[in-house]
Amino acid sequence: MSEHTPDVPVSDLPGPLRLRVAPSPTGDPHVGTAYMSLFNLAFVRQQGGRFLLRIEDTDRARFREDSEQQVFDTLRWLGLTWDEGPDVGGPCAPYRQSERLTSYQPYVERLLAAGHAYHCWCSTERLAAMREEQQRLKQPTGYDRMCLGRTEAERAQLPGFSPTPVVRMLVPDDVELQFDDLIRGRVSAPRPDDQVILKADGFPTYHLAVVVDDHEMGITHVVRGEEWISSTPKHVLLYRWLGLTPPAFAHMPLLRNTNKSKISKRKNPEARLTWFEEEGYLPEALVNFLGLLAYPPAQDAEGNDVELFTFEEFSQRFDWSQVNPVGPIFDLKKLDWLNGVHIRELAPEDFAARILPFLQRAGVLGADPTLGELGRLKEVAALIQTRIAHLTEAAELVAPFYVADDAVEVADDARAQLGENAAQVLDAATAALTEVPDEHEGVLGSEPTWRAEAIETALRTAVVEGLGIKPKLAFGPLRTAVSGRRVSPPLFESMEILGKGATLTRLATLRATL
Structure with a gap:
């Protein structure tokens, strides 16, 4: 156990399994946050564990104040709710990294004292020049350890000195580069360089903070995107140096466009999680869609894919071994189809x-x-x-x-498709509908007759049979008069809802313009 421990010992934290999602508030939440949350939460609910939301806000240069609330709002909109987090509290509070700065320093001191880390006084200009030279010579990029083994005074005598140091890991030559992944099995990662773990402003980098926070919050499974595979050896190394038990790792495949490129907020509006609510998607449809990404659908008794499911159904059958490690295509056409099906249900x-x-x-x-x-x-x-x-x-x-019945705005395309017989159709329809009684004209206590069936009968008799116009063409002028559109809800039912007086006024209004 470290010198700094959470108020509640890790072994006493609630839940047999503890998983988390940890977005950074640097703009509109990425759809990947929902994607990761879904798979985390499906496993947690299946196993009776706990789901945590942690805000990783140590990147102060890109921090956006409204972004955190957007994370709360969008995940709640999707029903992907958490058991512990900044807004609901919990035994591991605080759940914002910026409020946990005192947690990290003891770990840094231990690493420095054990020789697993060292101070680096290299300026940003010097590091940029170093990388540029490495690239020119086609050498592997990484820190060249100029500061290793030197005191501040010794380093100050050399070029590219900055008085405010960072702290770097001292990655050994024999660092273990393989680890077990719940999705991918045994994974090999590239050799890391001496990663910065504490920045000059006193904030930890992601690599230190994630290890400390996951330990102190008792995280048992770390589920994140495959872009973090290359960082996992650093994290495992930090766990080992600090005498901590690492969690299980599951690296999800990245969401990709149809051209196989990574989906990004800069190029893809649908990468913004707020976009889906703005565009009129149902949250259950989006959850259903995300559950089909990187995971096979269930099958019915005949072996057919069952592509419609609820979160609860997804959670019940969830198994890490079934996750496809190949990056799934984010197909909006499929989402549109799913959304339409969910709307109809x-x-x-x-x-x-x-x-x-x-x-x-x-x-x-x-x-x-x-x-x-x-x-x-x-x-x-x-x-x-x-x-x-x-x-x-x-x-x-x-x-x-x-809208007012005498102020229906007729769209240009609807007016353009009115045929030469539009006035004749409107006159015949008006005469026929005038004879259809409404509820105010019927016998007291009788059923009102201004209903879609009666309206349709009257119009077919007057226009289709009376004028000899094909049904496909007969009702276009009437649709335009009632809605102002070429495409509208069912005509006869619309007239029933509007009522007799409103319908006749709309027919007369269009007729007066012809």
Whole structure:
């Protein structure tokens, strides 16, 4: 055990298994954070362990204050919730590295005292020139140990001196470069150089902080991207030097574009985790999609792939040995398909509630809609639920139901497709629909007759049969009059929701422009 120990001994921390995700708040959260969280959490929930969220904010140059809250919000939106973390507390608090600075210094002192680390006073300019020369000579890049074995006074007599030193690991020549991986089996990594573990500003680098924090938080399994394979020998070395038990390692394959390049926030908007909510994806669809990346789907009794599943179903069958180490392709077309399927499976009330924020954002509804507006939304939502793949698509379909009947804005493409007989169609439809009684015209106590079936019968009789126009062409002008669009929710059901008076007003309004 180290000289600095957590308030709770590692052996007494809750949970037989303890896993963590540790994003850096340097901008919008990366979709990889959700990807890693899903696989961590699936294993944790299966095994009855604990899932921790730790914020690794030692990179102060790239730190963004709003990024941490975005991590909280997006992971909660996905339902990937944690048992311990900065916002919920826990026995290993604090869970932000910037609040744990006193934790790292004792470990650094031990490494220095044991000869496993040393001070380095080389300036950034000197290190840059050294790397440039190594590259010119096509030599392996890495620190040349100019400061090793020298005192500060001795080093100050040489070029490229900086008065504020860093601390470096002294990596031995016989460092073990192989380790066991839960996904990949026995893995070999390249030889590391003398990595900086404490920066000149007193902040630890990732390599020291991750080892100390994972130890003090009792982490039993470290699940991270394959880009960290090359760093694992350094971490195992630090564990051994400090007399600590290393965790099990699982290095997940990186998410890749269709051209096999690494998905990045700089080039790919979908790399931003906030993008998916903005674009109208359901959280359960995104979780489902991420669960299909690097992991085979379940199979039914006939041996067919079952690609739709919940987090709980994914967790129940999870096995590290089934993770495919080859980087999966991030196929947005597949996600769009999944999203559409999940949208169609929502209960109607749930679907209406899901599209409401998007309607408010688009100005279709206000911040405090009336009961009447919400009642109409429930009816309209039932018409469009099978017609959209993103929740963002709802606004255009729903908007015509919330405008004044004499102010429906007709889209250019909808007006352009009106045929020469549009006026004749509108006149015939108006005459036919005028004869269809609504609930206010029926006999007291009788069923109202302004229903989609009655509306369709009247219109087919008047327009299709009466005017001899094919059904495919007969109702285009009516659709344009009612919605202002070429593509709209089902016509007869839309007229039923709008009501007789509103429908006739809309037909008359378009007719007046022809």
